[in-house]
Amino acid sequence: MNRGILLFAFNSPEYNYFKMAEFTAKRVNHFLNLPVSIVTDKNSYATSTGYAFDNVYTIDSDPNNTFQGRVWLNKGRYRSYELSPYDETILLDVDYVVNSDTLLKVFDVMDDFCCHESINFLMNEYNKKEHLDFSNVLTLPTLWATVVGFKKTKRVENIFQCLKMVQENYQHYGNIHKFSCDTYRNDYGLTIAHRIVNGHADVRSDVIPWNLTHIGPKTYVHKNNDDEFCTDYTIVYDKWMRGKIKKEYITIKNMDFHVINKDIFMELCE
Amino acid sequence: MDIQSLLSEAKARFAHNSAKDYLREKYKNKFLVADQNGLWVADVTTIATLQSFDTDKVILIDTHNRPVEIDRLSLLTKLKTVHQETMSLYLSEFKELETKR
Numbered sequence: 332m333n334r335g336i337l338l339f340a341f342n343s344p345e346y347n348y349f350k351m352a353e354f355t356a357k358r359v360n361h362f363l364n365l366p367v368s369i370v371t372d373k374n375s376y377a378t379s380t381g382y383a384f385d386n387v388y389t390i391d392s393d394p395n396n397t398f399q400g401r402v403w404l405n406k407g408r409y410r411s412y413e414l415s416p417y418d419e420t421i422l423l424d425v426d427y428v429v430n431s432d433t434l435l436k437v438f439d440v441m442d443d444f445c446c447h448e449s450i451n452f453l454m455n456e457y458n459k460k461e462h463l464d465f466s467n468v469l470t471l472p473t474l475w476a477t478v479v480g481f482k483k484t485k486r487v488e489n490i491f492q493c494l495k496m497v498q499e500n501y502q503h504y505g506n507i508h509k510f511s512c513d514t515y516r517n518d519y520g521l522t523i524a525h526r527i528v529n530g531h532a533d534v535r536s537d538v539i540p541w542n543l544t545h546i547g548p549k550t551y552v553h554k555n556n557d558d559e560f561c562t563d564y565t566i567v568y569d570k571w572m573r574g575k576i577k578k579e580y581i582t583i584k585n586m587d588f589h590v591i592n593k594d595i596f597m598e599l600c601e
Numbered sequence: 602m603d604i605q606s607l608l609s610e611a612k613a614r615f616a617h618n619s620a621k622d623y624l625r626e627k628y629k630n631k632f633l634v635a636d637q638n639g640l641w642v643a644d645v646t647t648i649a650t651l652q653s654f655d656t657d658k659v660i661l662i663d664t665h666n667r668p669v670e671i672d673r674l675s676l677l678t679k680l681k682t683v684h685q686e687t688m689s690l691y692l693s694e695f696k697e698l699e700t701k702r
Contacts (some may be wrong), residue, residue, distance in 0.1 A: 389614050439635035442665075454619045536665035540640070541630035553604045567602050567613060578613035581620040586627045 334365040334438060335385060335417035337587035340402035340425050341392040342375040346593050348404075349375040351425040352598040353382040358429040361560045370407070370414055388414050408476065408517050409495035412488055415481075422479040424589065425595045430562055431585045437480040442536050444487050446521065447475040447543035453588065454568035454581060455547050471508070474525055475543050476517035477589050486528065543589045544588045552595055555582065615701050624694055631687045636679055639663035643683040651677040685701045 336359050340352035349371060356367040366385035372392040391408040413423045417436055423429075437445060438504045448474075481487045497504055497520045504523050506510035525537065546552055546566065555563035569576045590596040607613075610677045632643045640663050641647055651659070651673055 433630055436630055436633060440640055442632065451622075453618060453623060536667070540628055540633060540664055544626060551609070555604055565608070567608070567611075568616070568619070570616075575606055578608075578610055578611045579616040579619065581611045581616050583623055583627075586623070 332418045333416075333488065334419045335368060335415070335421075336363070337368050337370065337411055337415050337417070337420050337422045338425050339370045339405075339408060339411075339422075340375055340437070341372050343376060343402045344406055345401055346597065347375075348425055349377055349378050350380070350600055351593075351596060353380060355423065355425050355427065355429060356382060356384060358560060359423075359434075362432055363434055364427050366417075368414075368416055370410065372404075386416050396515045403514065405517055406498055406515060408520075409491045409498060411479075412481070412483070412491035415483075419482050420480070422476075422481070424477045426591075426593065427477055427589045428587060428596075428599065430564075430587050433493045433587050434478070437539060440540060441480045441482070443482040443484040444480065444525075444537050445539050446479045446525075446537070447477065448472050448538045449542045450475065450545055451542035452547040452550070453566050454550055454579065471522055471526060473518050474522040474538075476521045477543055478539065479521070480539070489528045490521075490524050493528050494520050495529075497523045519590060544586065546588055546590045546592070546595065548591075552588075552590065552599060554599065617698070617701070620698050620701075621695075624691065624698065628687060628691045631690075632683065633664070634679060634683050636676055637669065639667065639669035639671065640665055641676065641680060643680040643687065645684075648677065648680050648684060651680065 338352045338355070340348040342348050349369075349379060352369055352371075356369070359365055359367050368386035368388070369384045370388045370390060373389050375392075376387060377391055390407065392404045394402055394404060394455045396403045396406055408422070411420070415422075421437055422436055423434075481490075486497065498515065501515055501520070502512045504519075508519075508523070510519060525534075526532075529537075547584045549569040550565045553565045553567065555565055563582060565580055565582050567578055570579050590599070634641045634643050640660070642664055650661070654673055657673060658670055660668050660670045663669050
């Protein structure tokens with residue numbers, strides 16, 4: 332039974348996702364001792380600094396997606412099932428900072444598929460859970476595509492095939508669930524595909540039983556030392572108090588986190 | 602500029618409550634134990650439940666809401682060990698936190 336990590340990285344005009352992937356892959360090797368394969372396109376692969384991925388799959392990226400006026404190449408995750416060379420895979424976002432061996436536990440907790448449903452924003456207590464349906468009629472708690480563990484089973488193949496269908500018919504599902512279709516989000520696609528394949532049942536064993544930790548808005552991350560595999564970080568948060576911004580901070584160590592702001596993640600890669 | 606100078610310059614305050622939240626999140630997954638075809642939390646409730654039985658085999662609902670027949674003493678020993686080891690690390694970091702100003 333071989334295990335590994337799968338990353339997707341398509342460079343946009345603003346961000347070098349391949350560089351982020353190399354940073355994350357090195358940390359996976361260091362903290363998890365697992366091989367890393369990557370799905371990318373030719374242009375992104377051309378920016379490689381020489382890190383030896385276990386496998387490199389070059390495919391055509393789909394440029395038809397934007398977020399806040401910028402191109403966001405995040406489509407095609409449904410190909411994870413066919414492309415992963417591993418029996419047990421963790422599909423990981425490149426902006427997830429592996430800072431401990433926590434992800435190894437994902438292999439223990441999953442039957443054949445699992446992902447996060449609950450989240451935690453470090454230092455920002457007002458940002459908790461997201462629901463996919465803004466009409467509150469067909470409301471679904473959002474599943475997060477940041478960390479997805481899967482095995483090669485028929486059910487999982489169906490989930491990824493369904494994800495392809497949802498991606499190709501995103502407007503239709505947006506109309507049903509009343510969310511904005513301007514930007515394709517893998518989180519929403521995965522939430523819908525997972526529900527469809529499971530007969531709209533809430534399958535609790537598919538949920539990773541701890542929170543996905545985000546570094547969210549108004550929150551900044553600084554390395555506490557220059558070690559290549561730094562484990563200590565200072566998190567600074569701009570707290571709004573009595574009409575003024577007061578800076579607060581905590582220090583964290585040996586804890587994984589997902590950085591939403593790509594500019595902050597790029598600084599960590601330097 | 603190093604991080605300490607940056608914090609000092611910005612007059613940043615150490616956020617004790619947020620730090621406690623962070624520690625609780627960090628240790629949450631460390632109490633999880635996959636054993637005997639089930640997923641268990643090494644918390645005092647599960648340990649006390651296992652201790653309250655006197656039979657070798659017990660059927661319990663695991664964290665995935667599935668009934669699982671388990672070897673009681675084997676699971677009890679494992680959960681107690683994980684609980685003690687994790688709590689020890691948690692306490693150590695918690696004490697370190699309380700010294701910060």
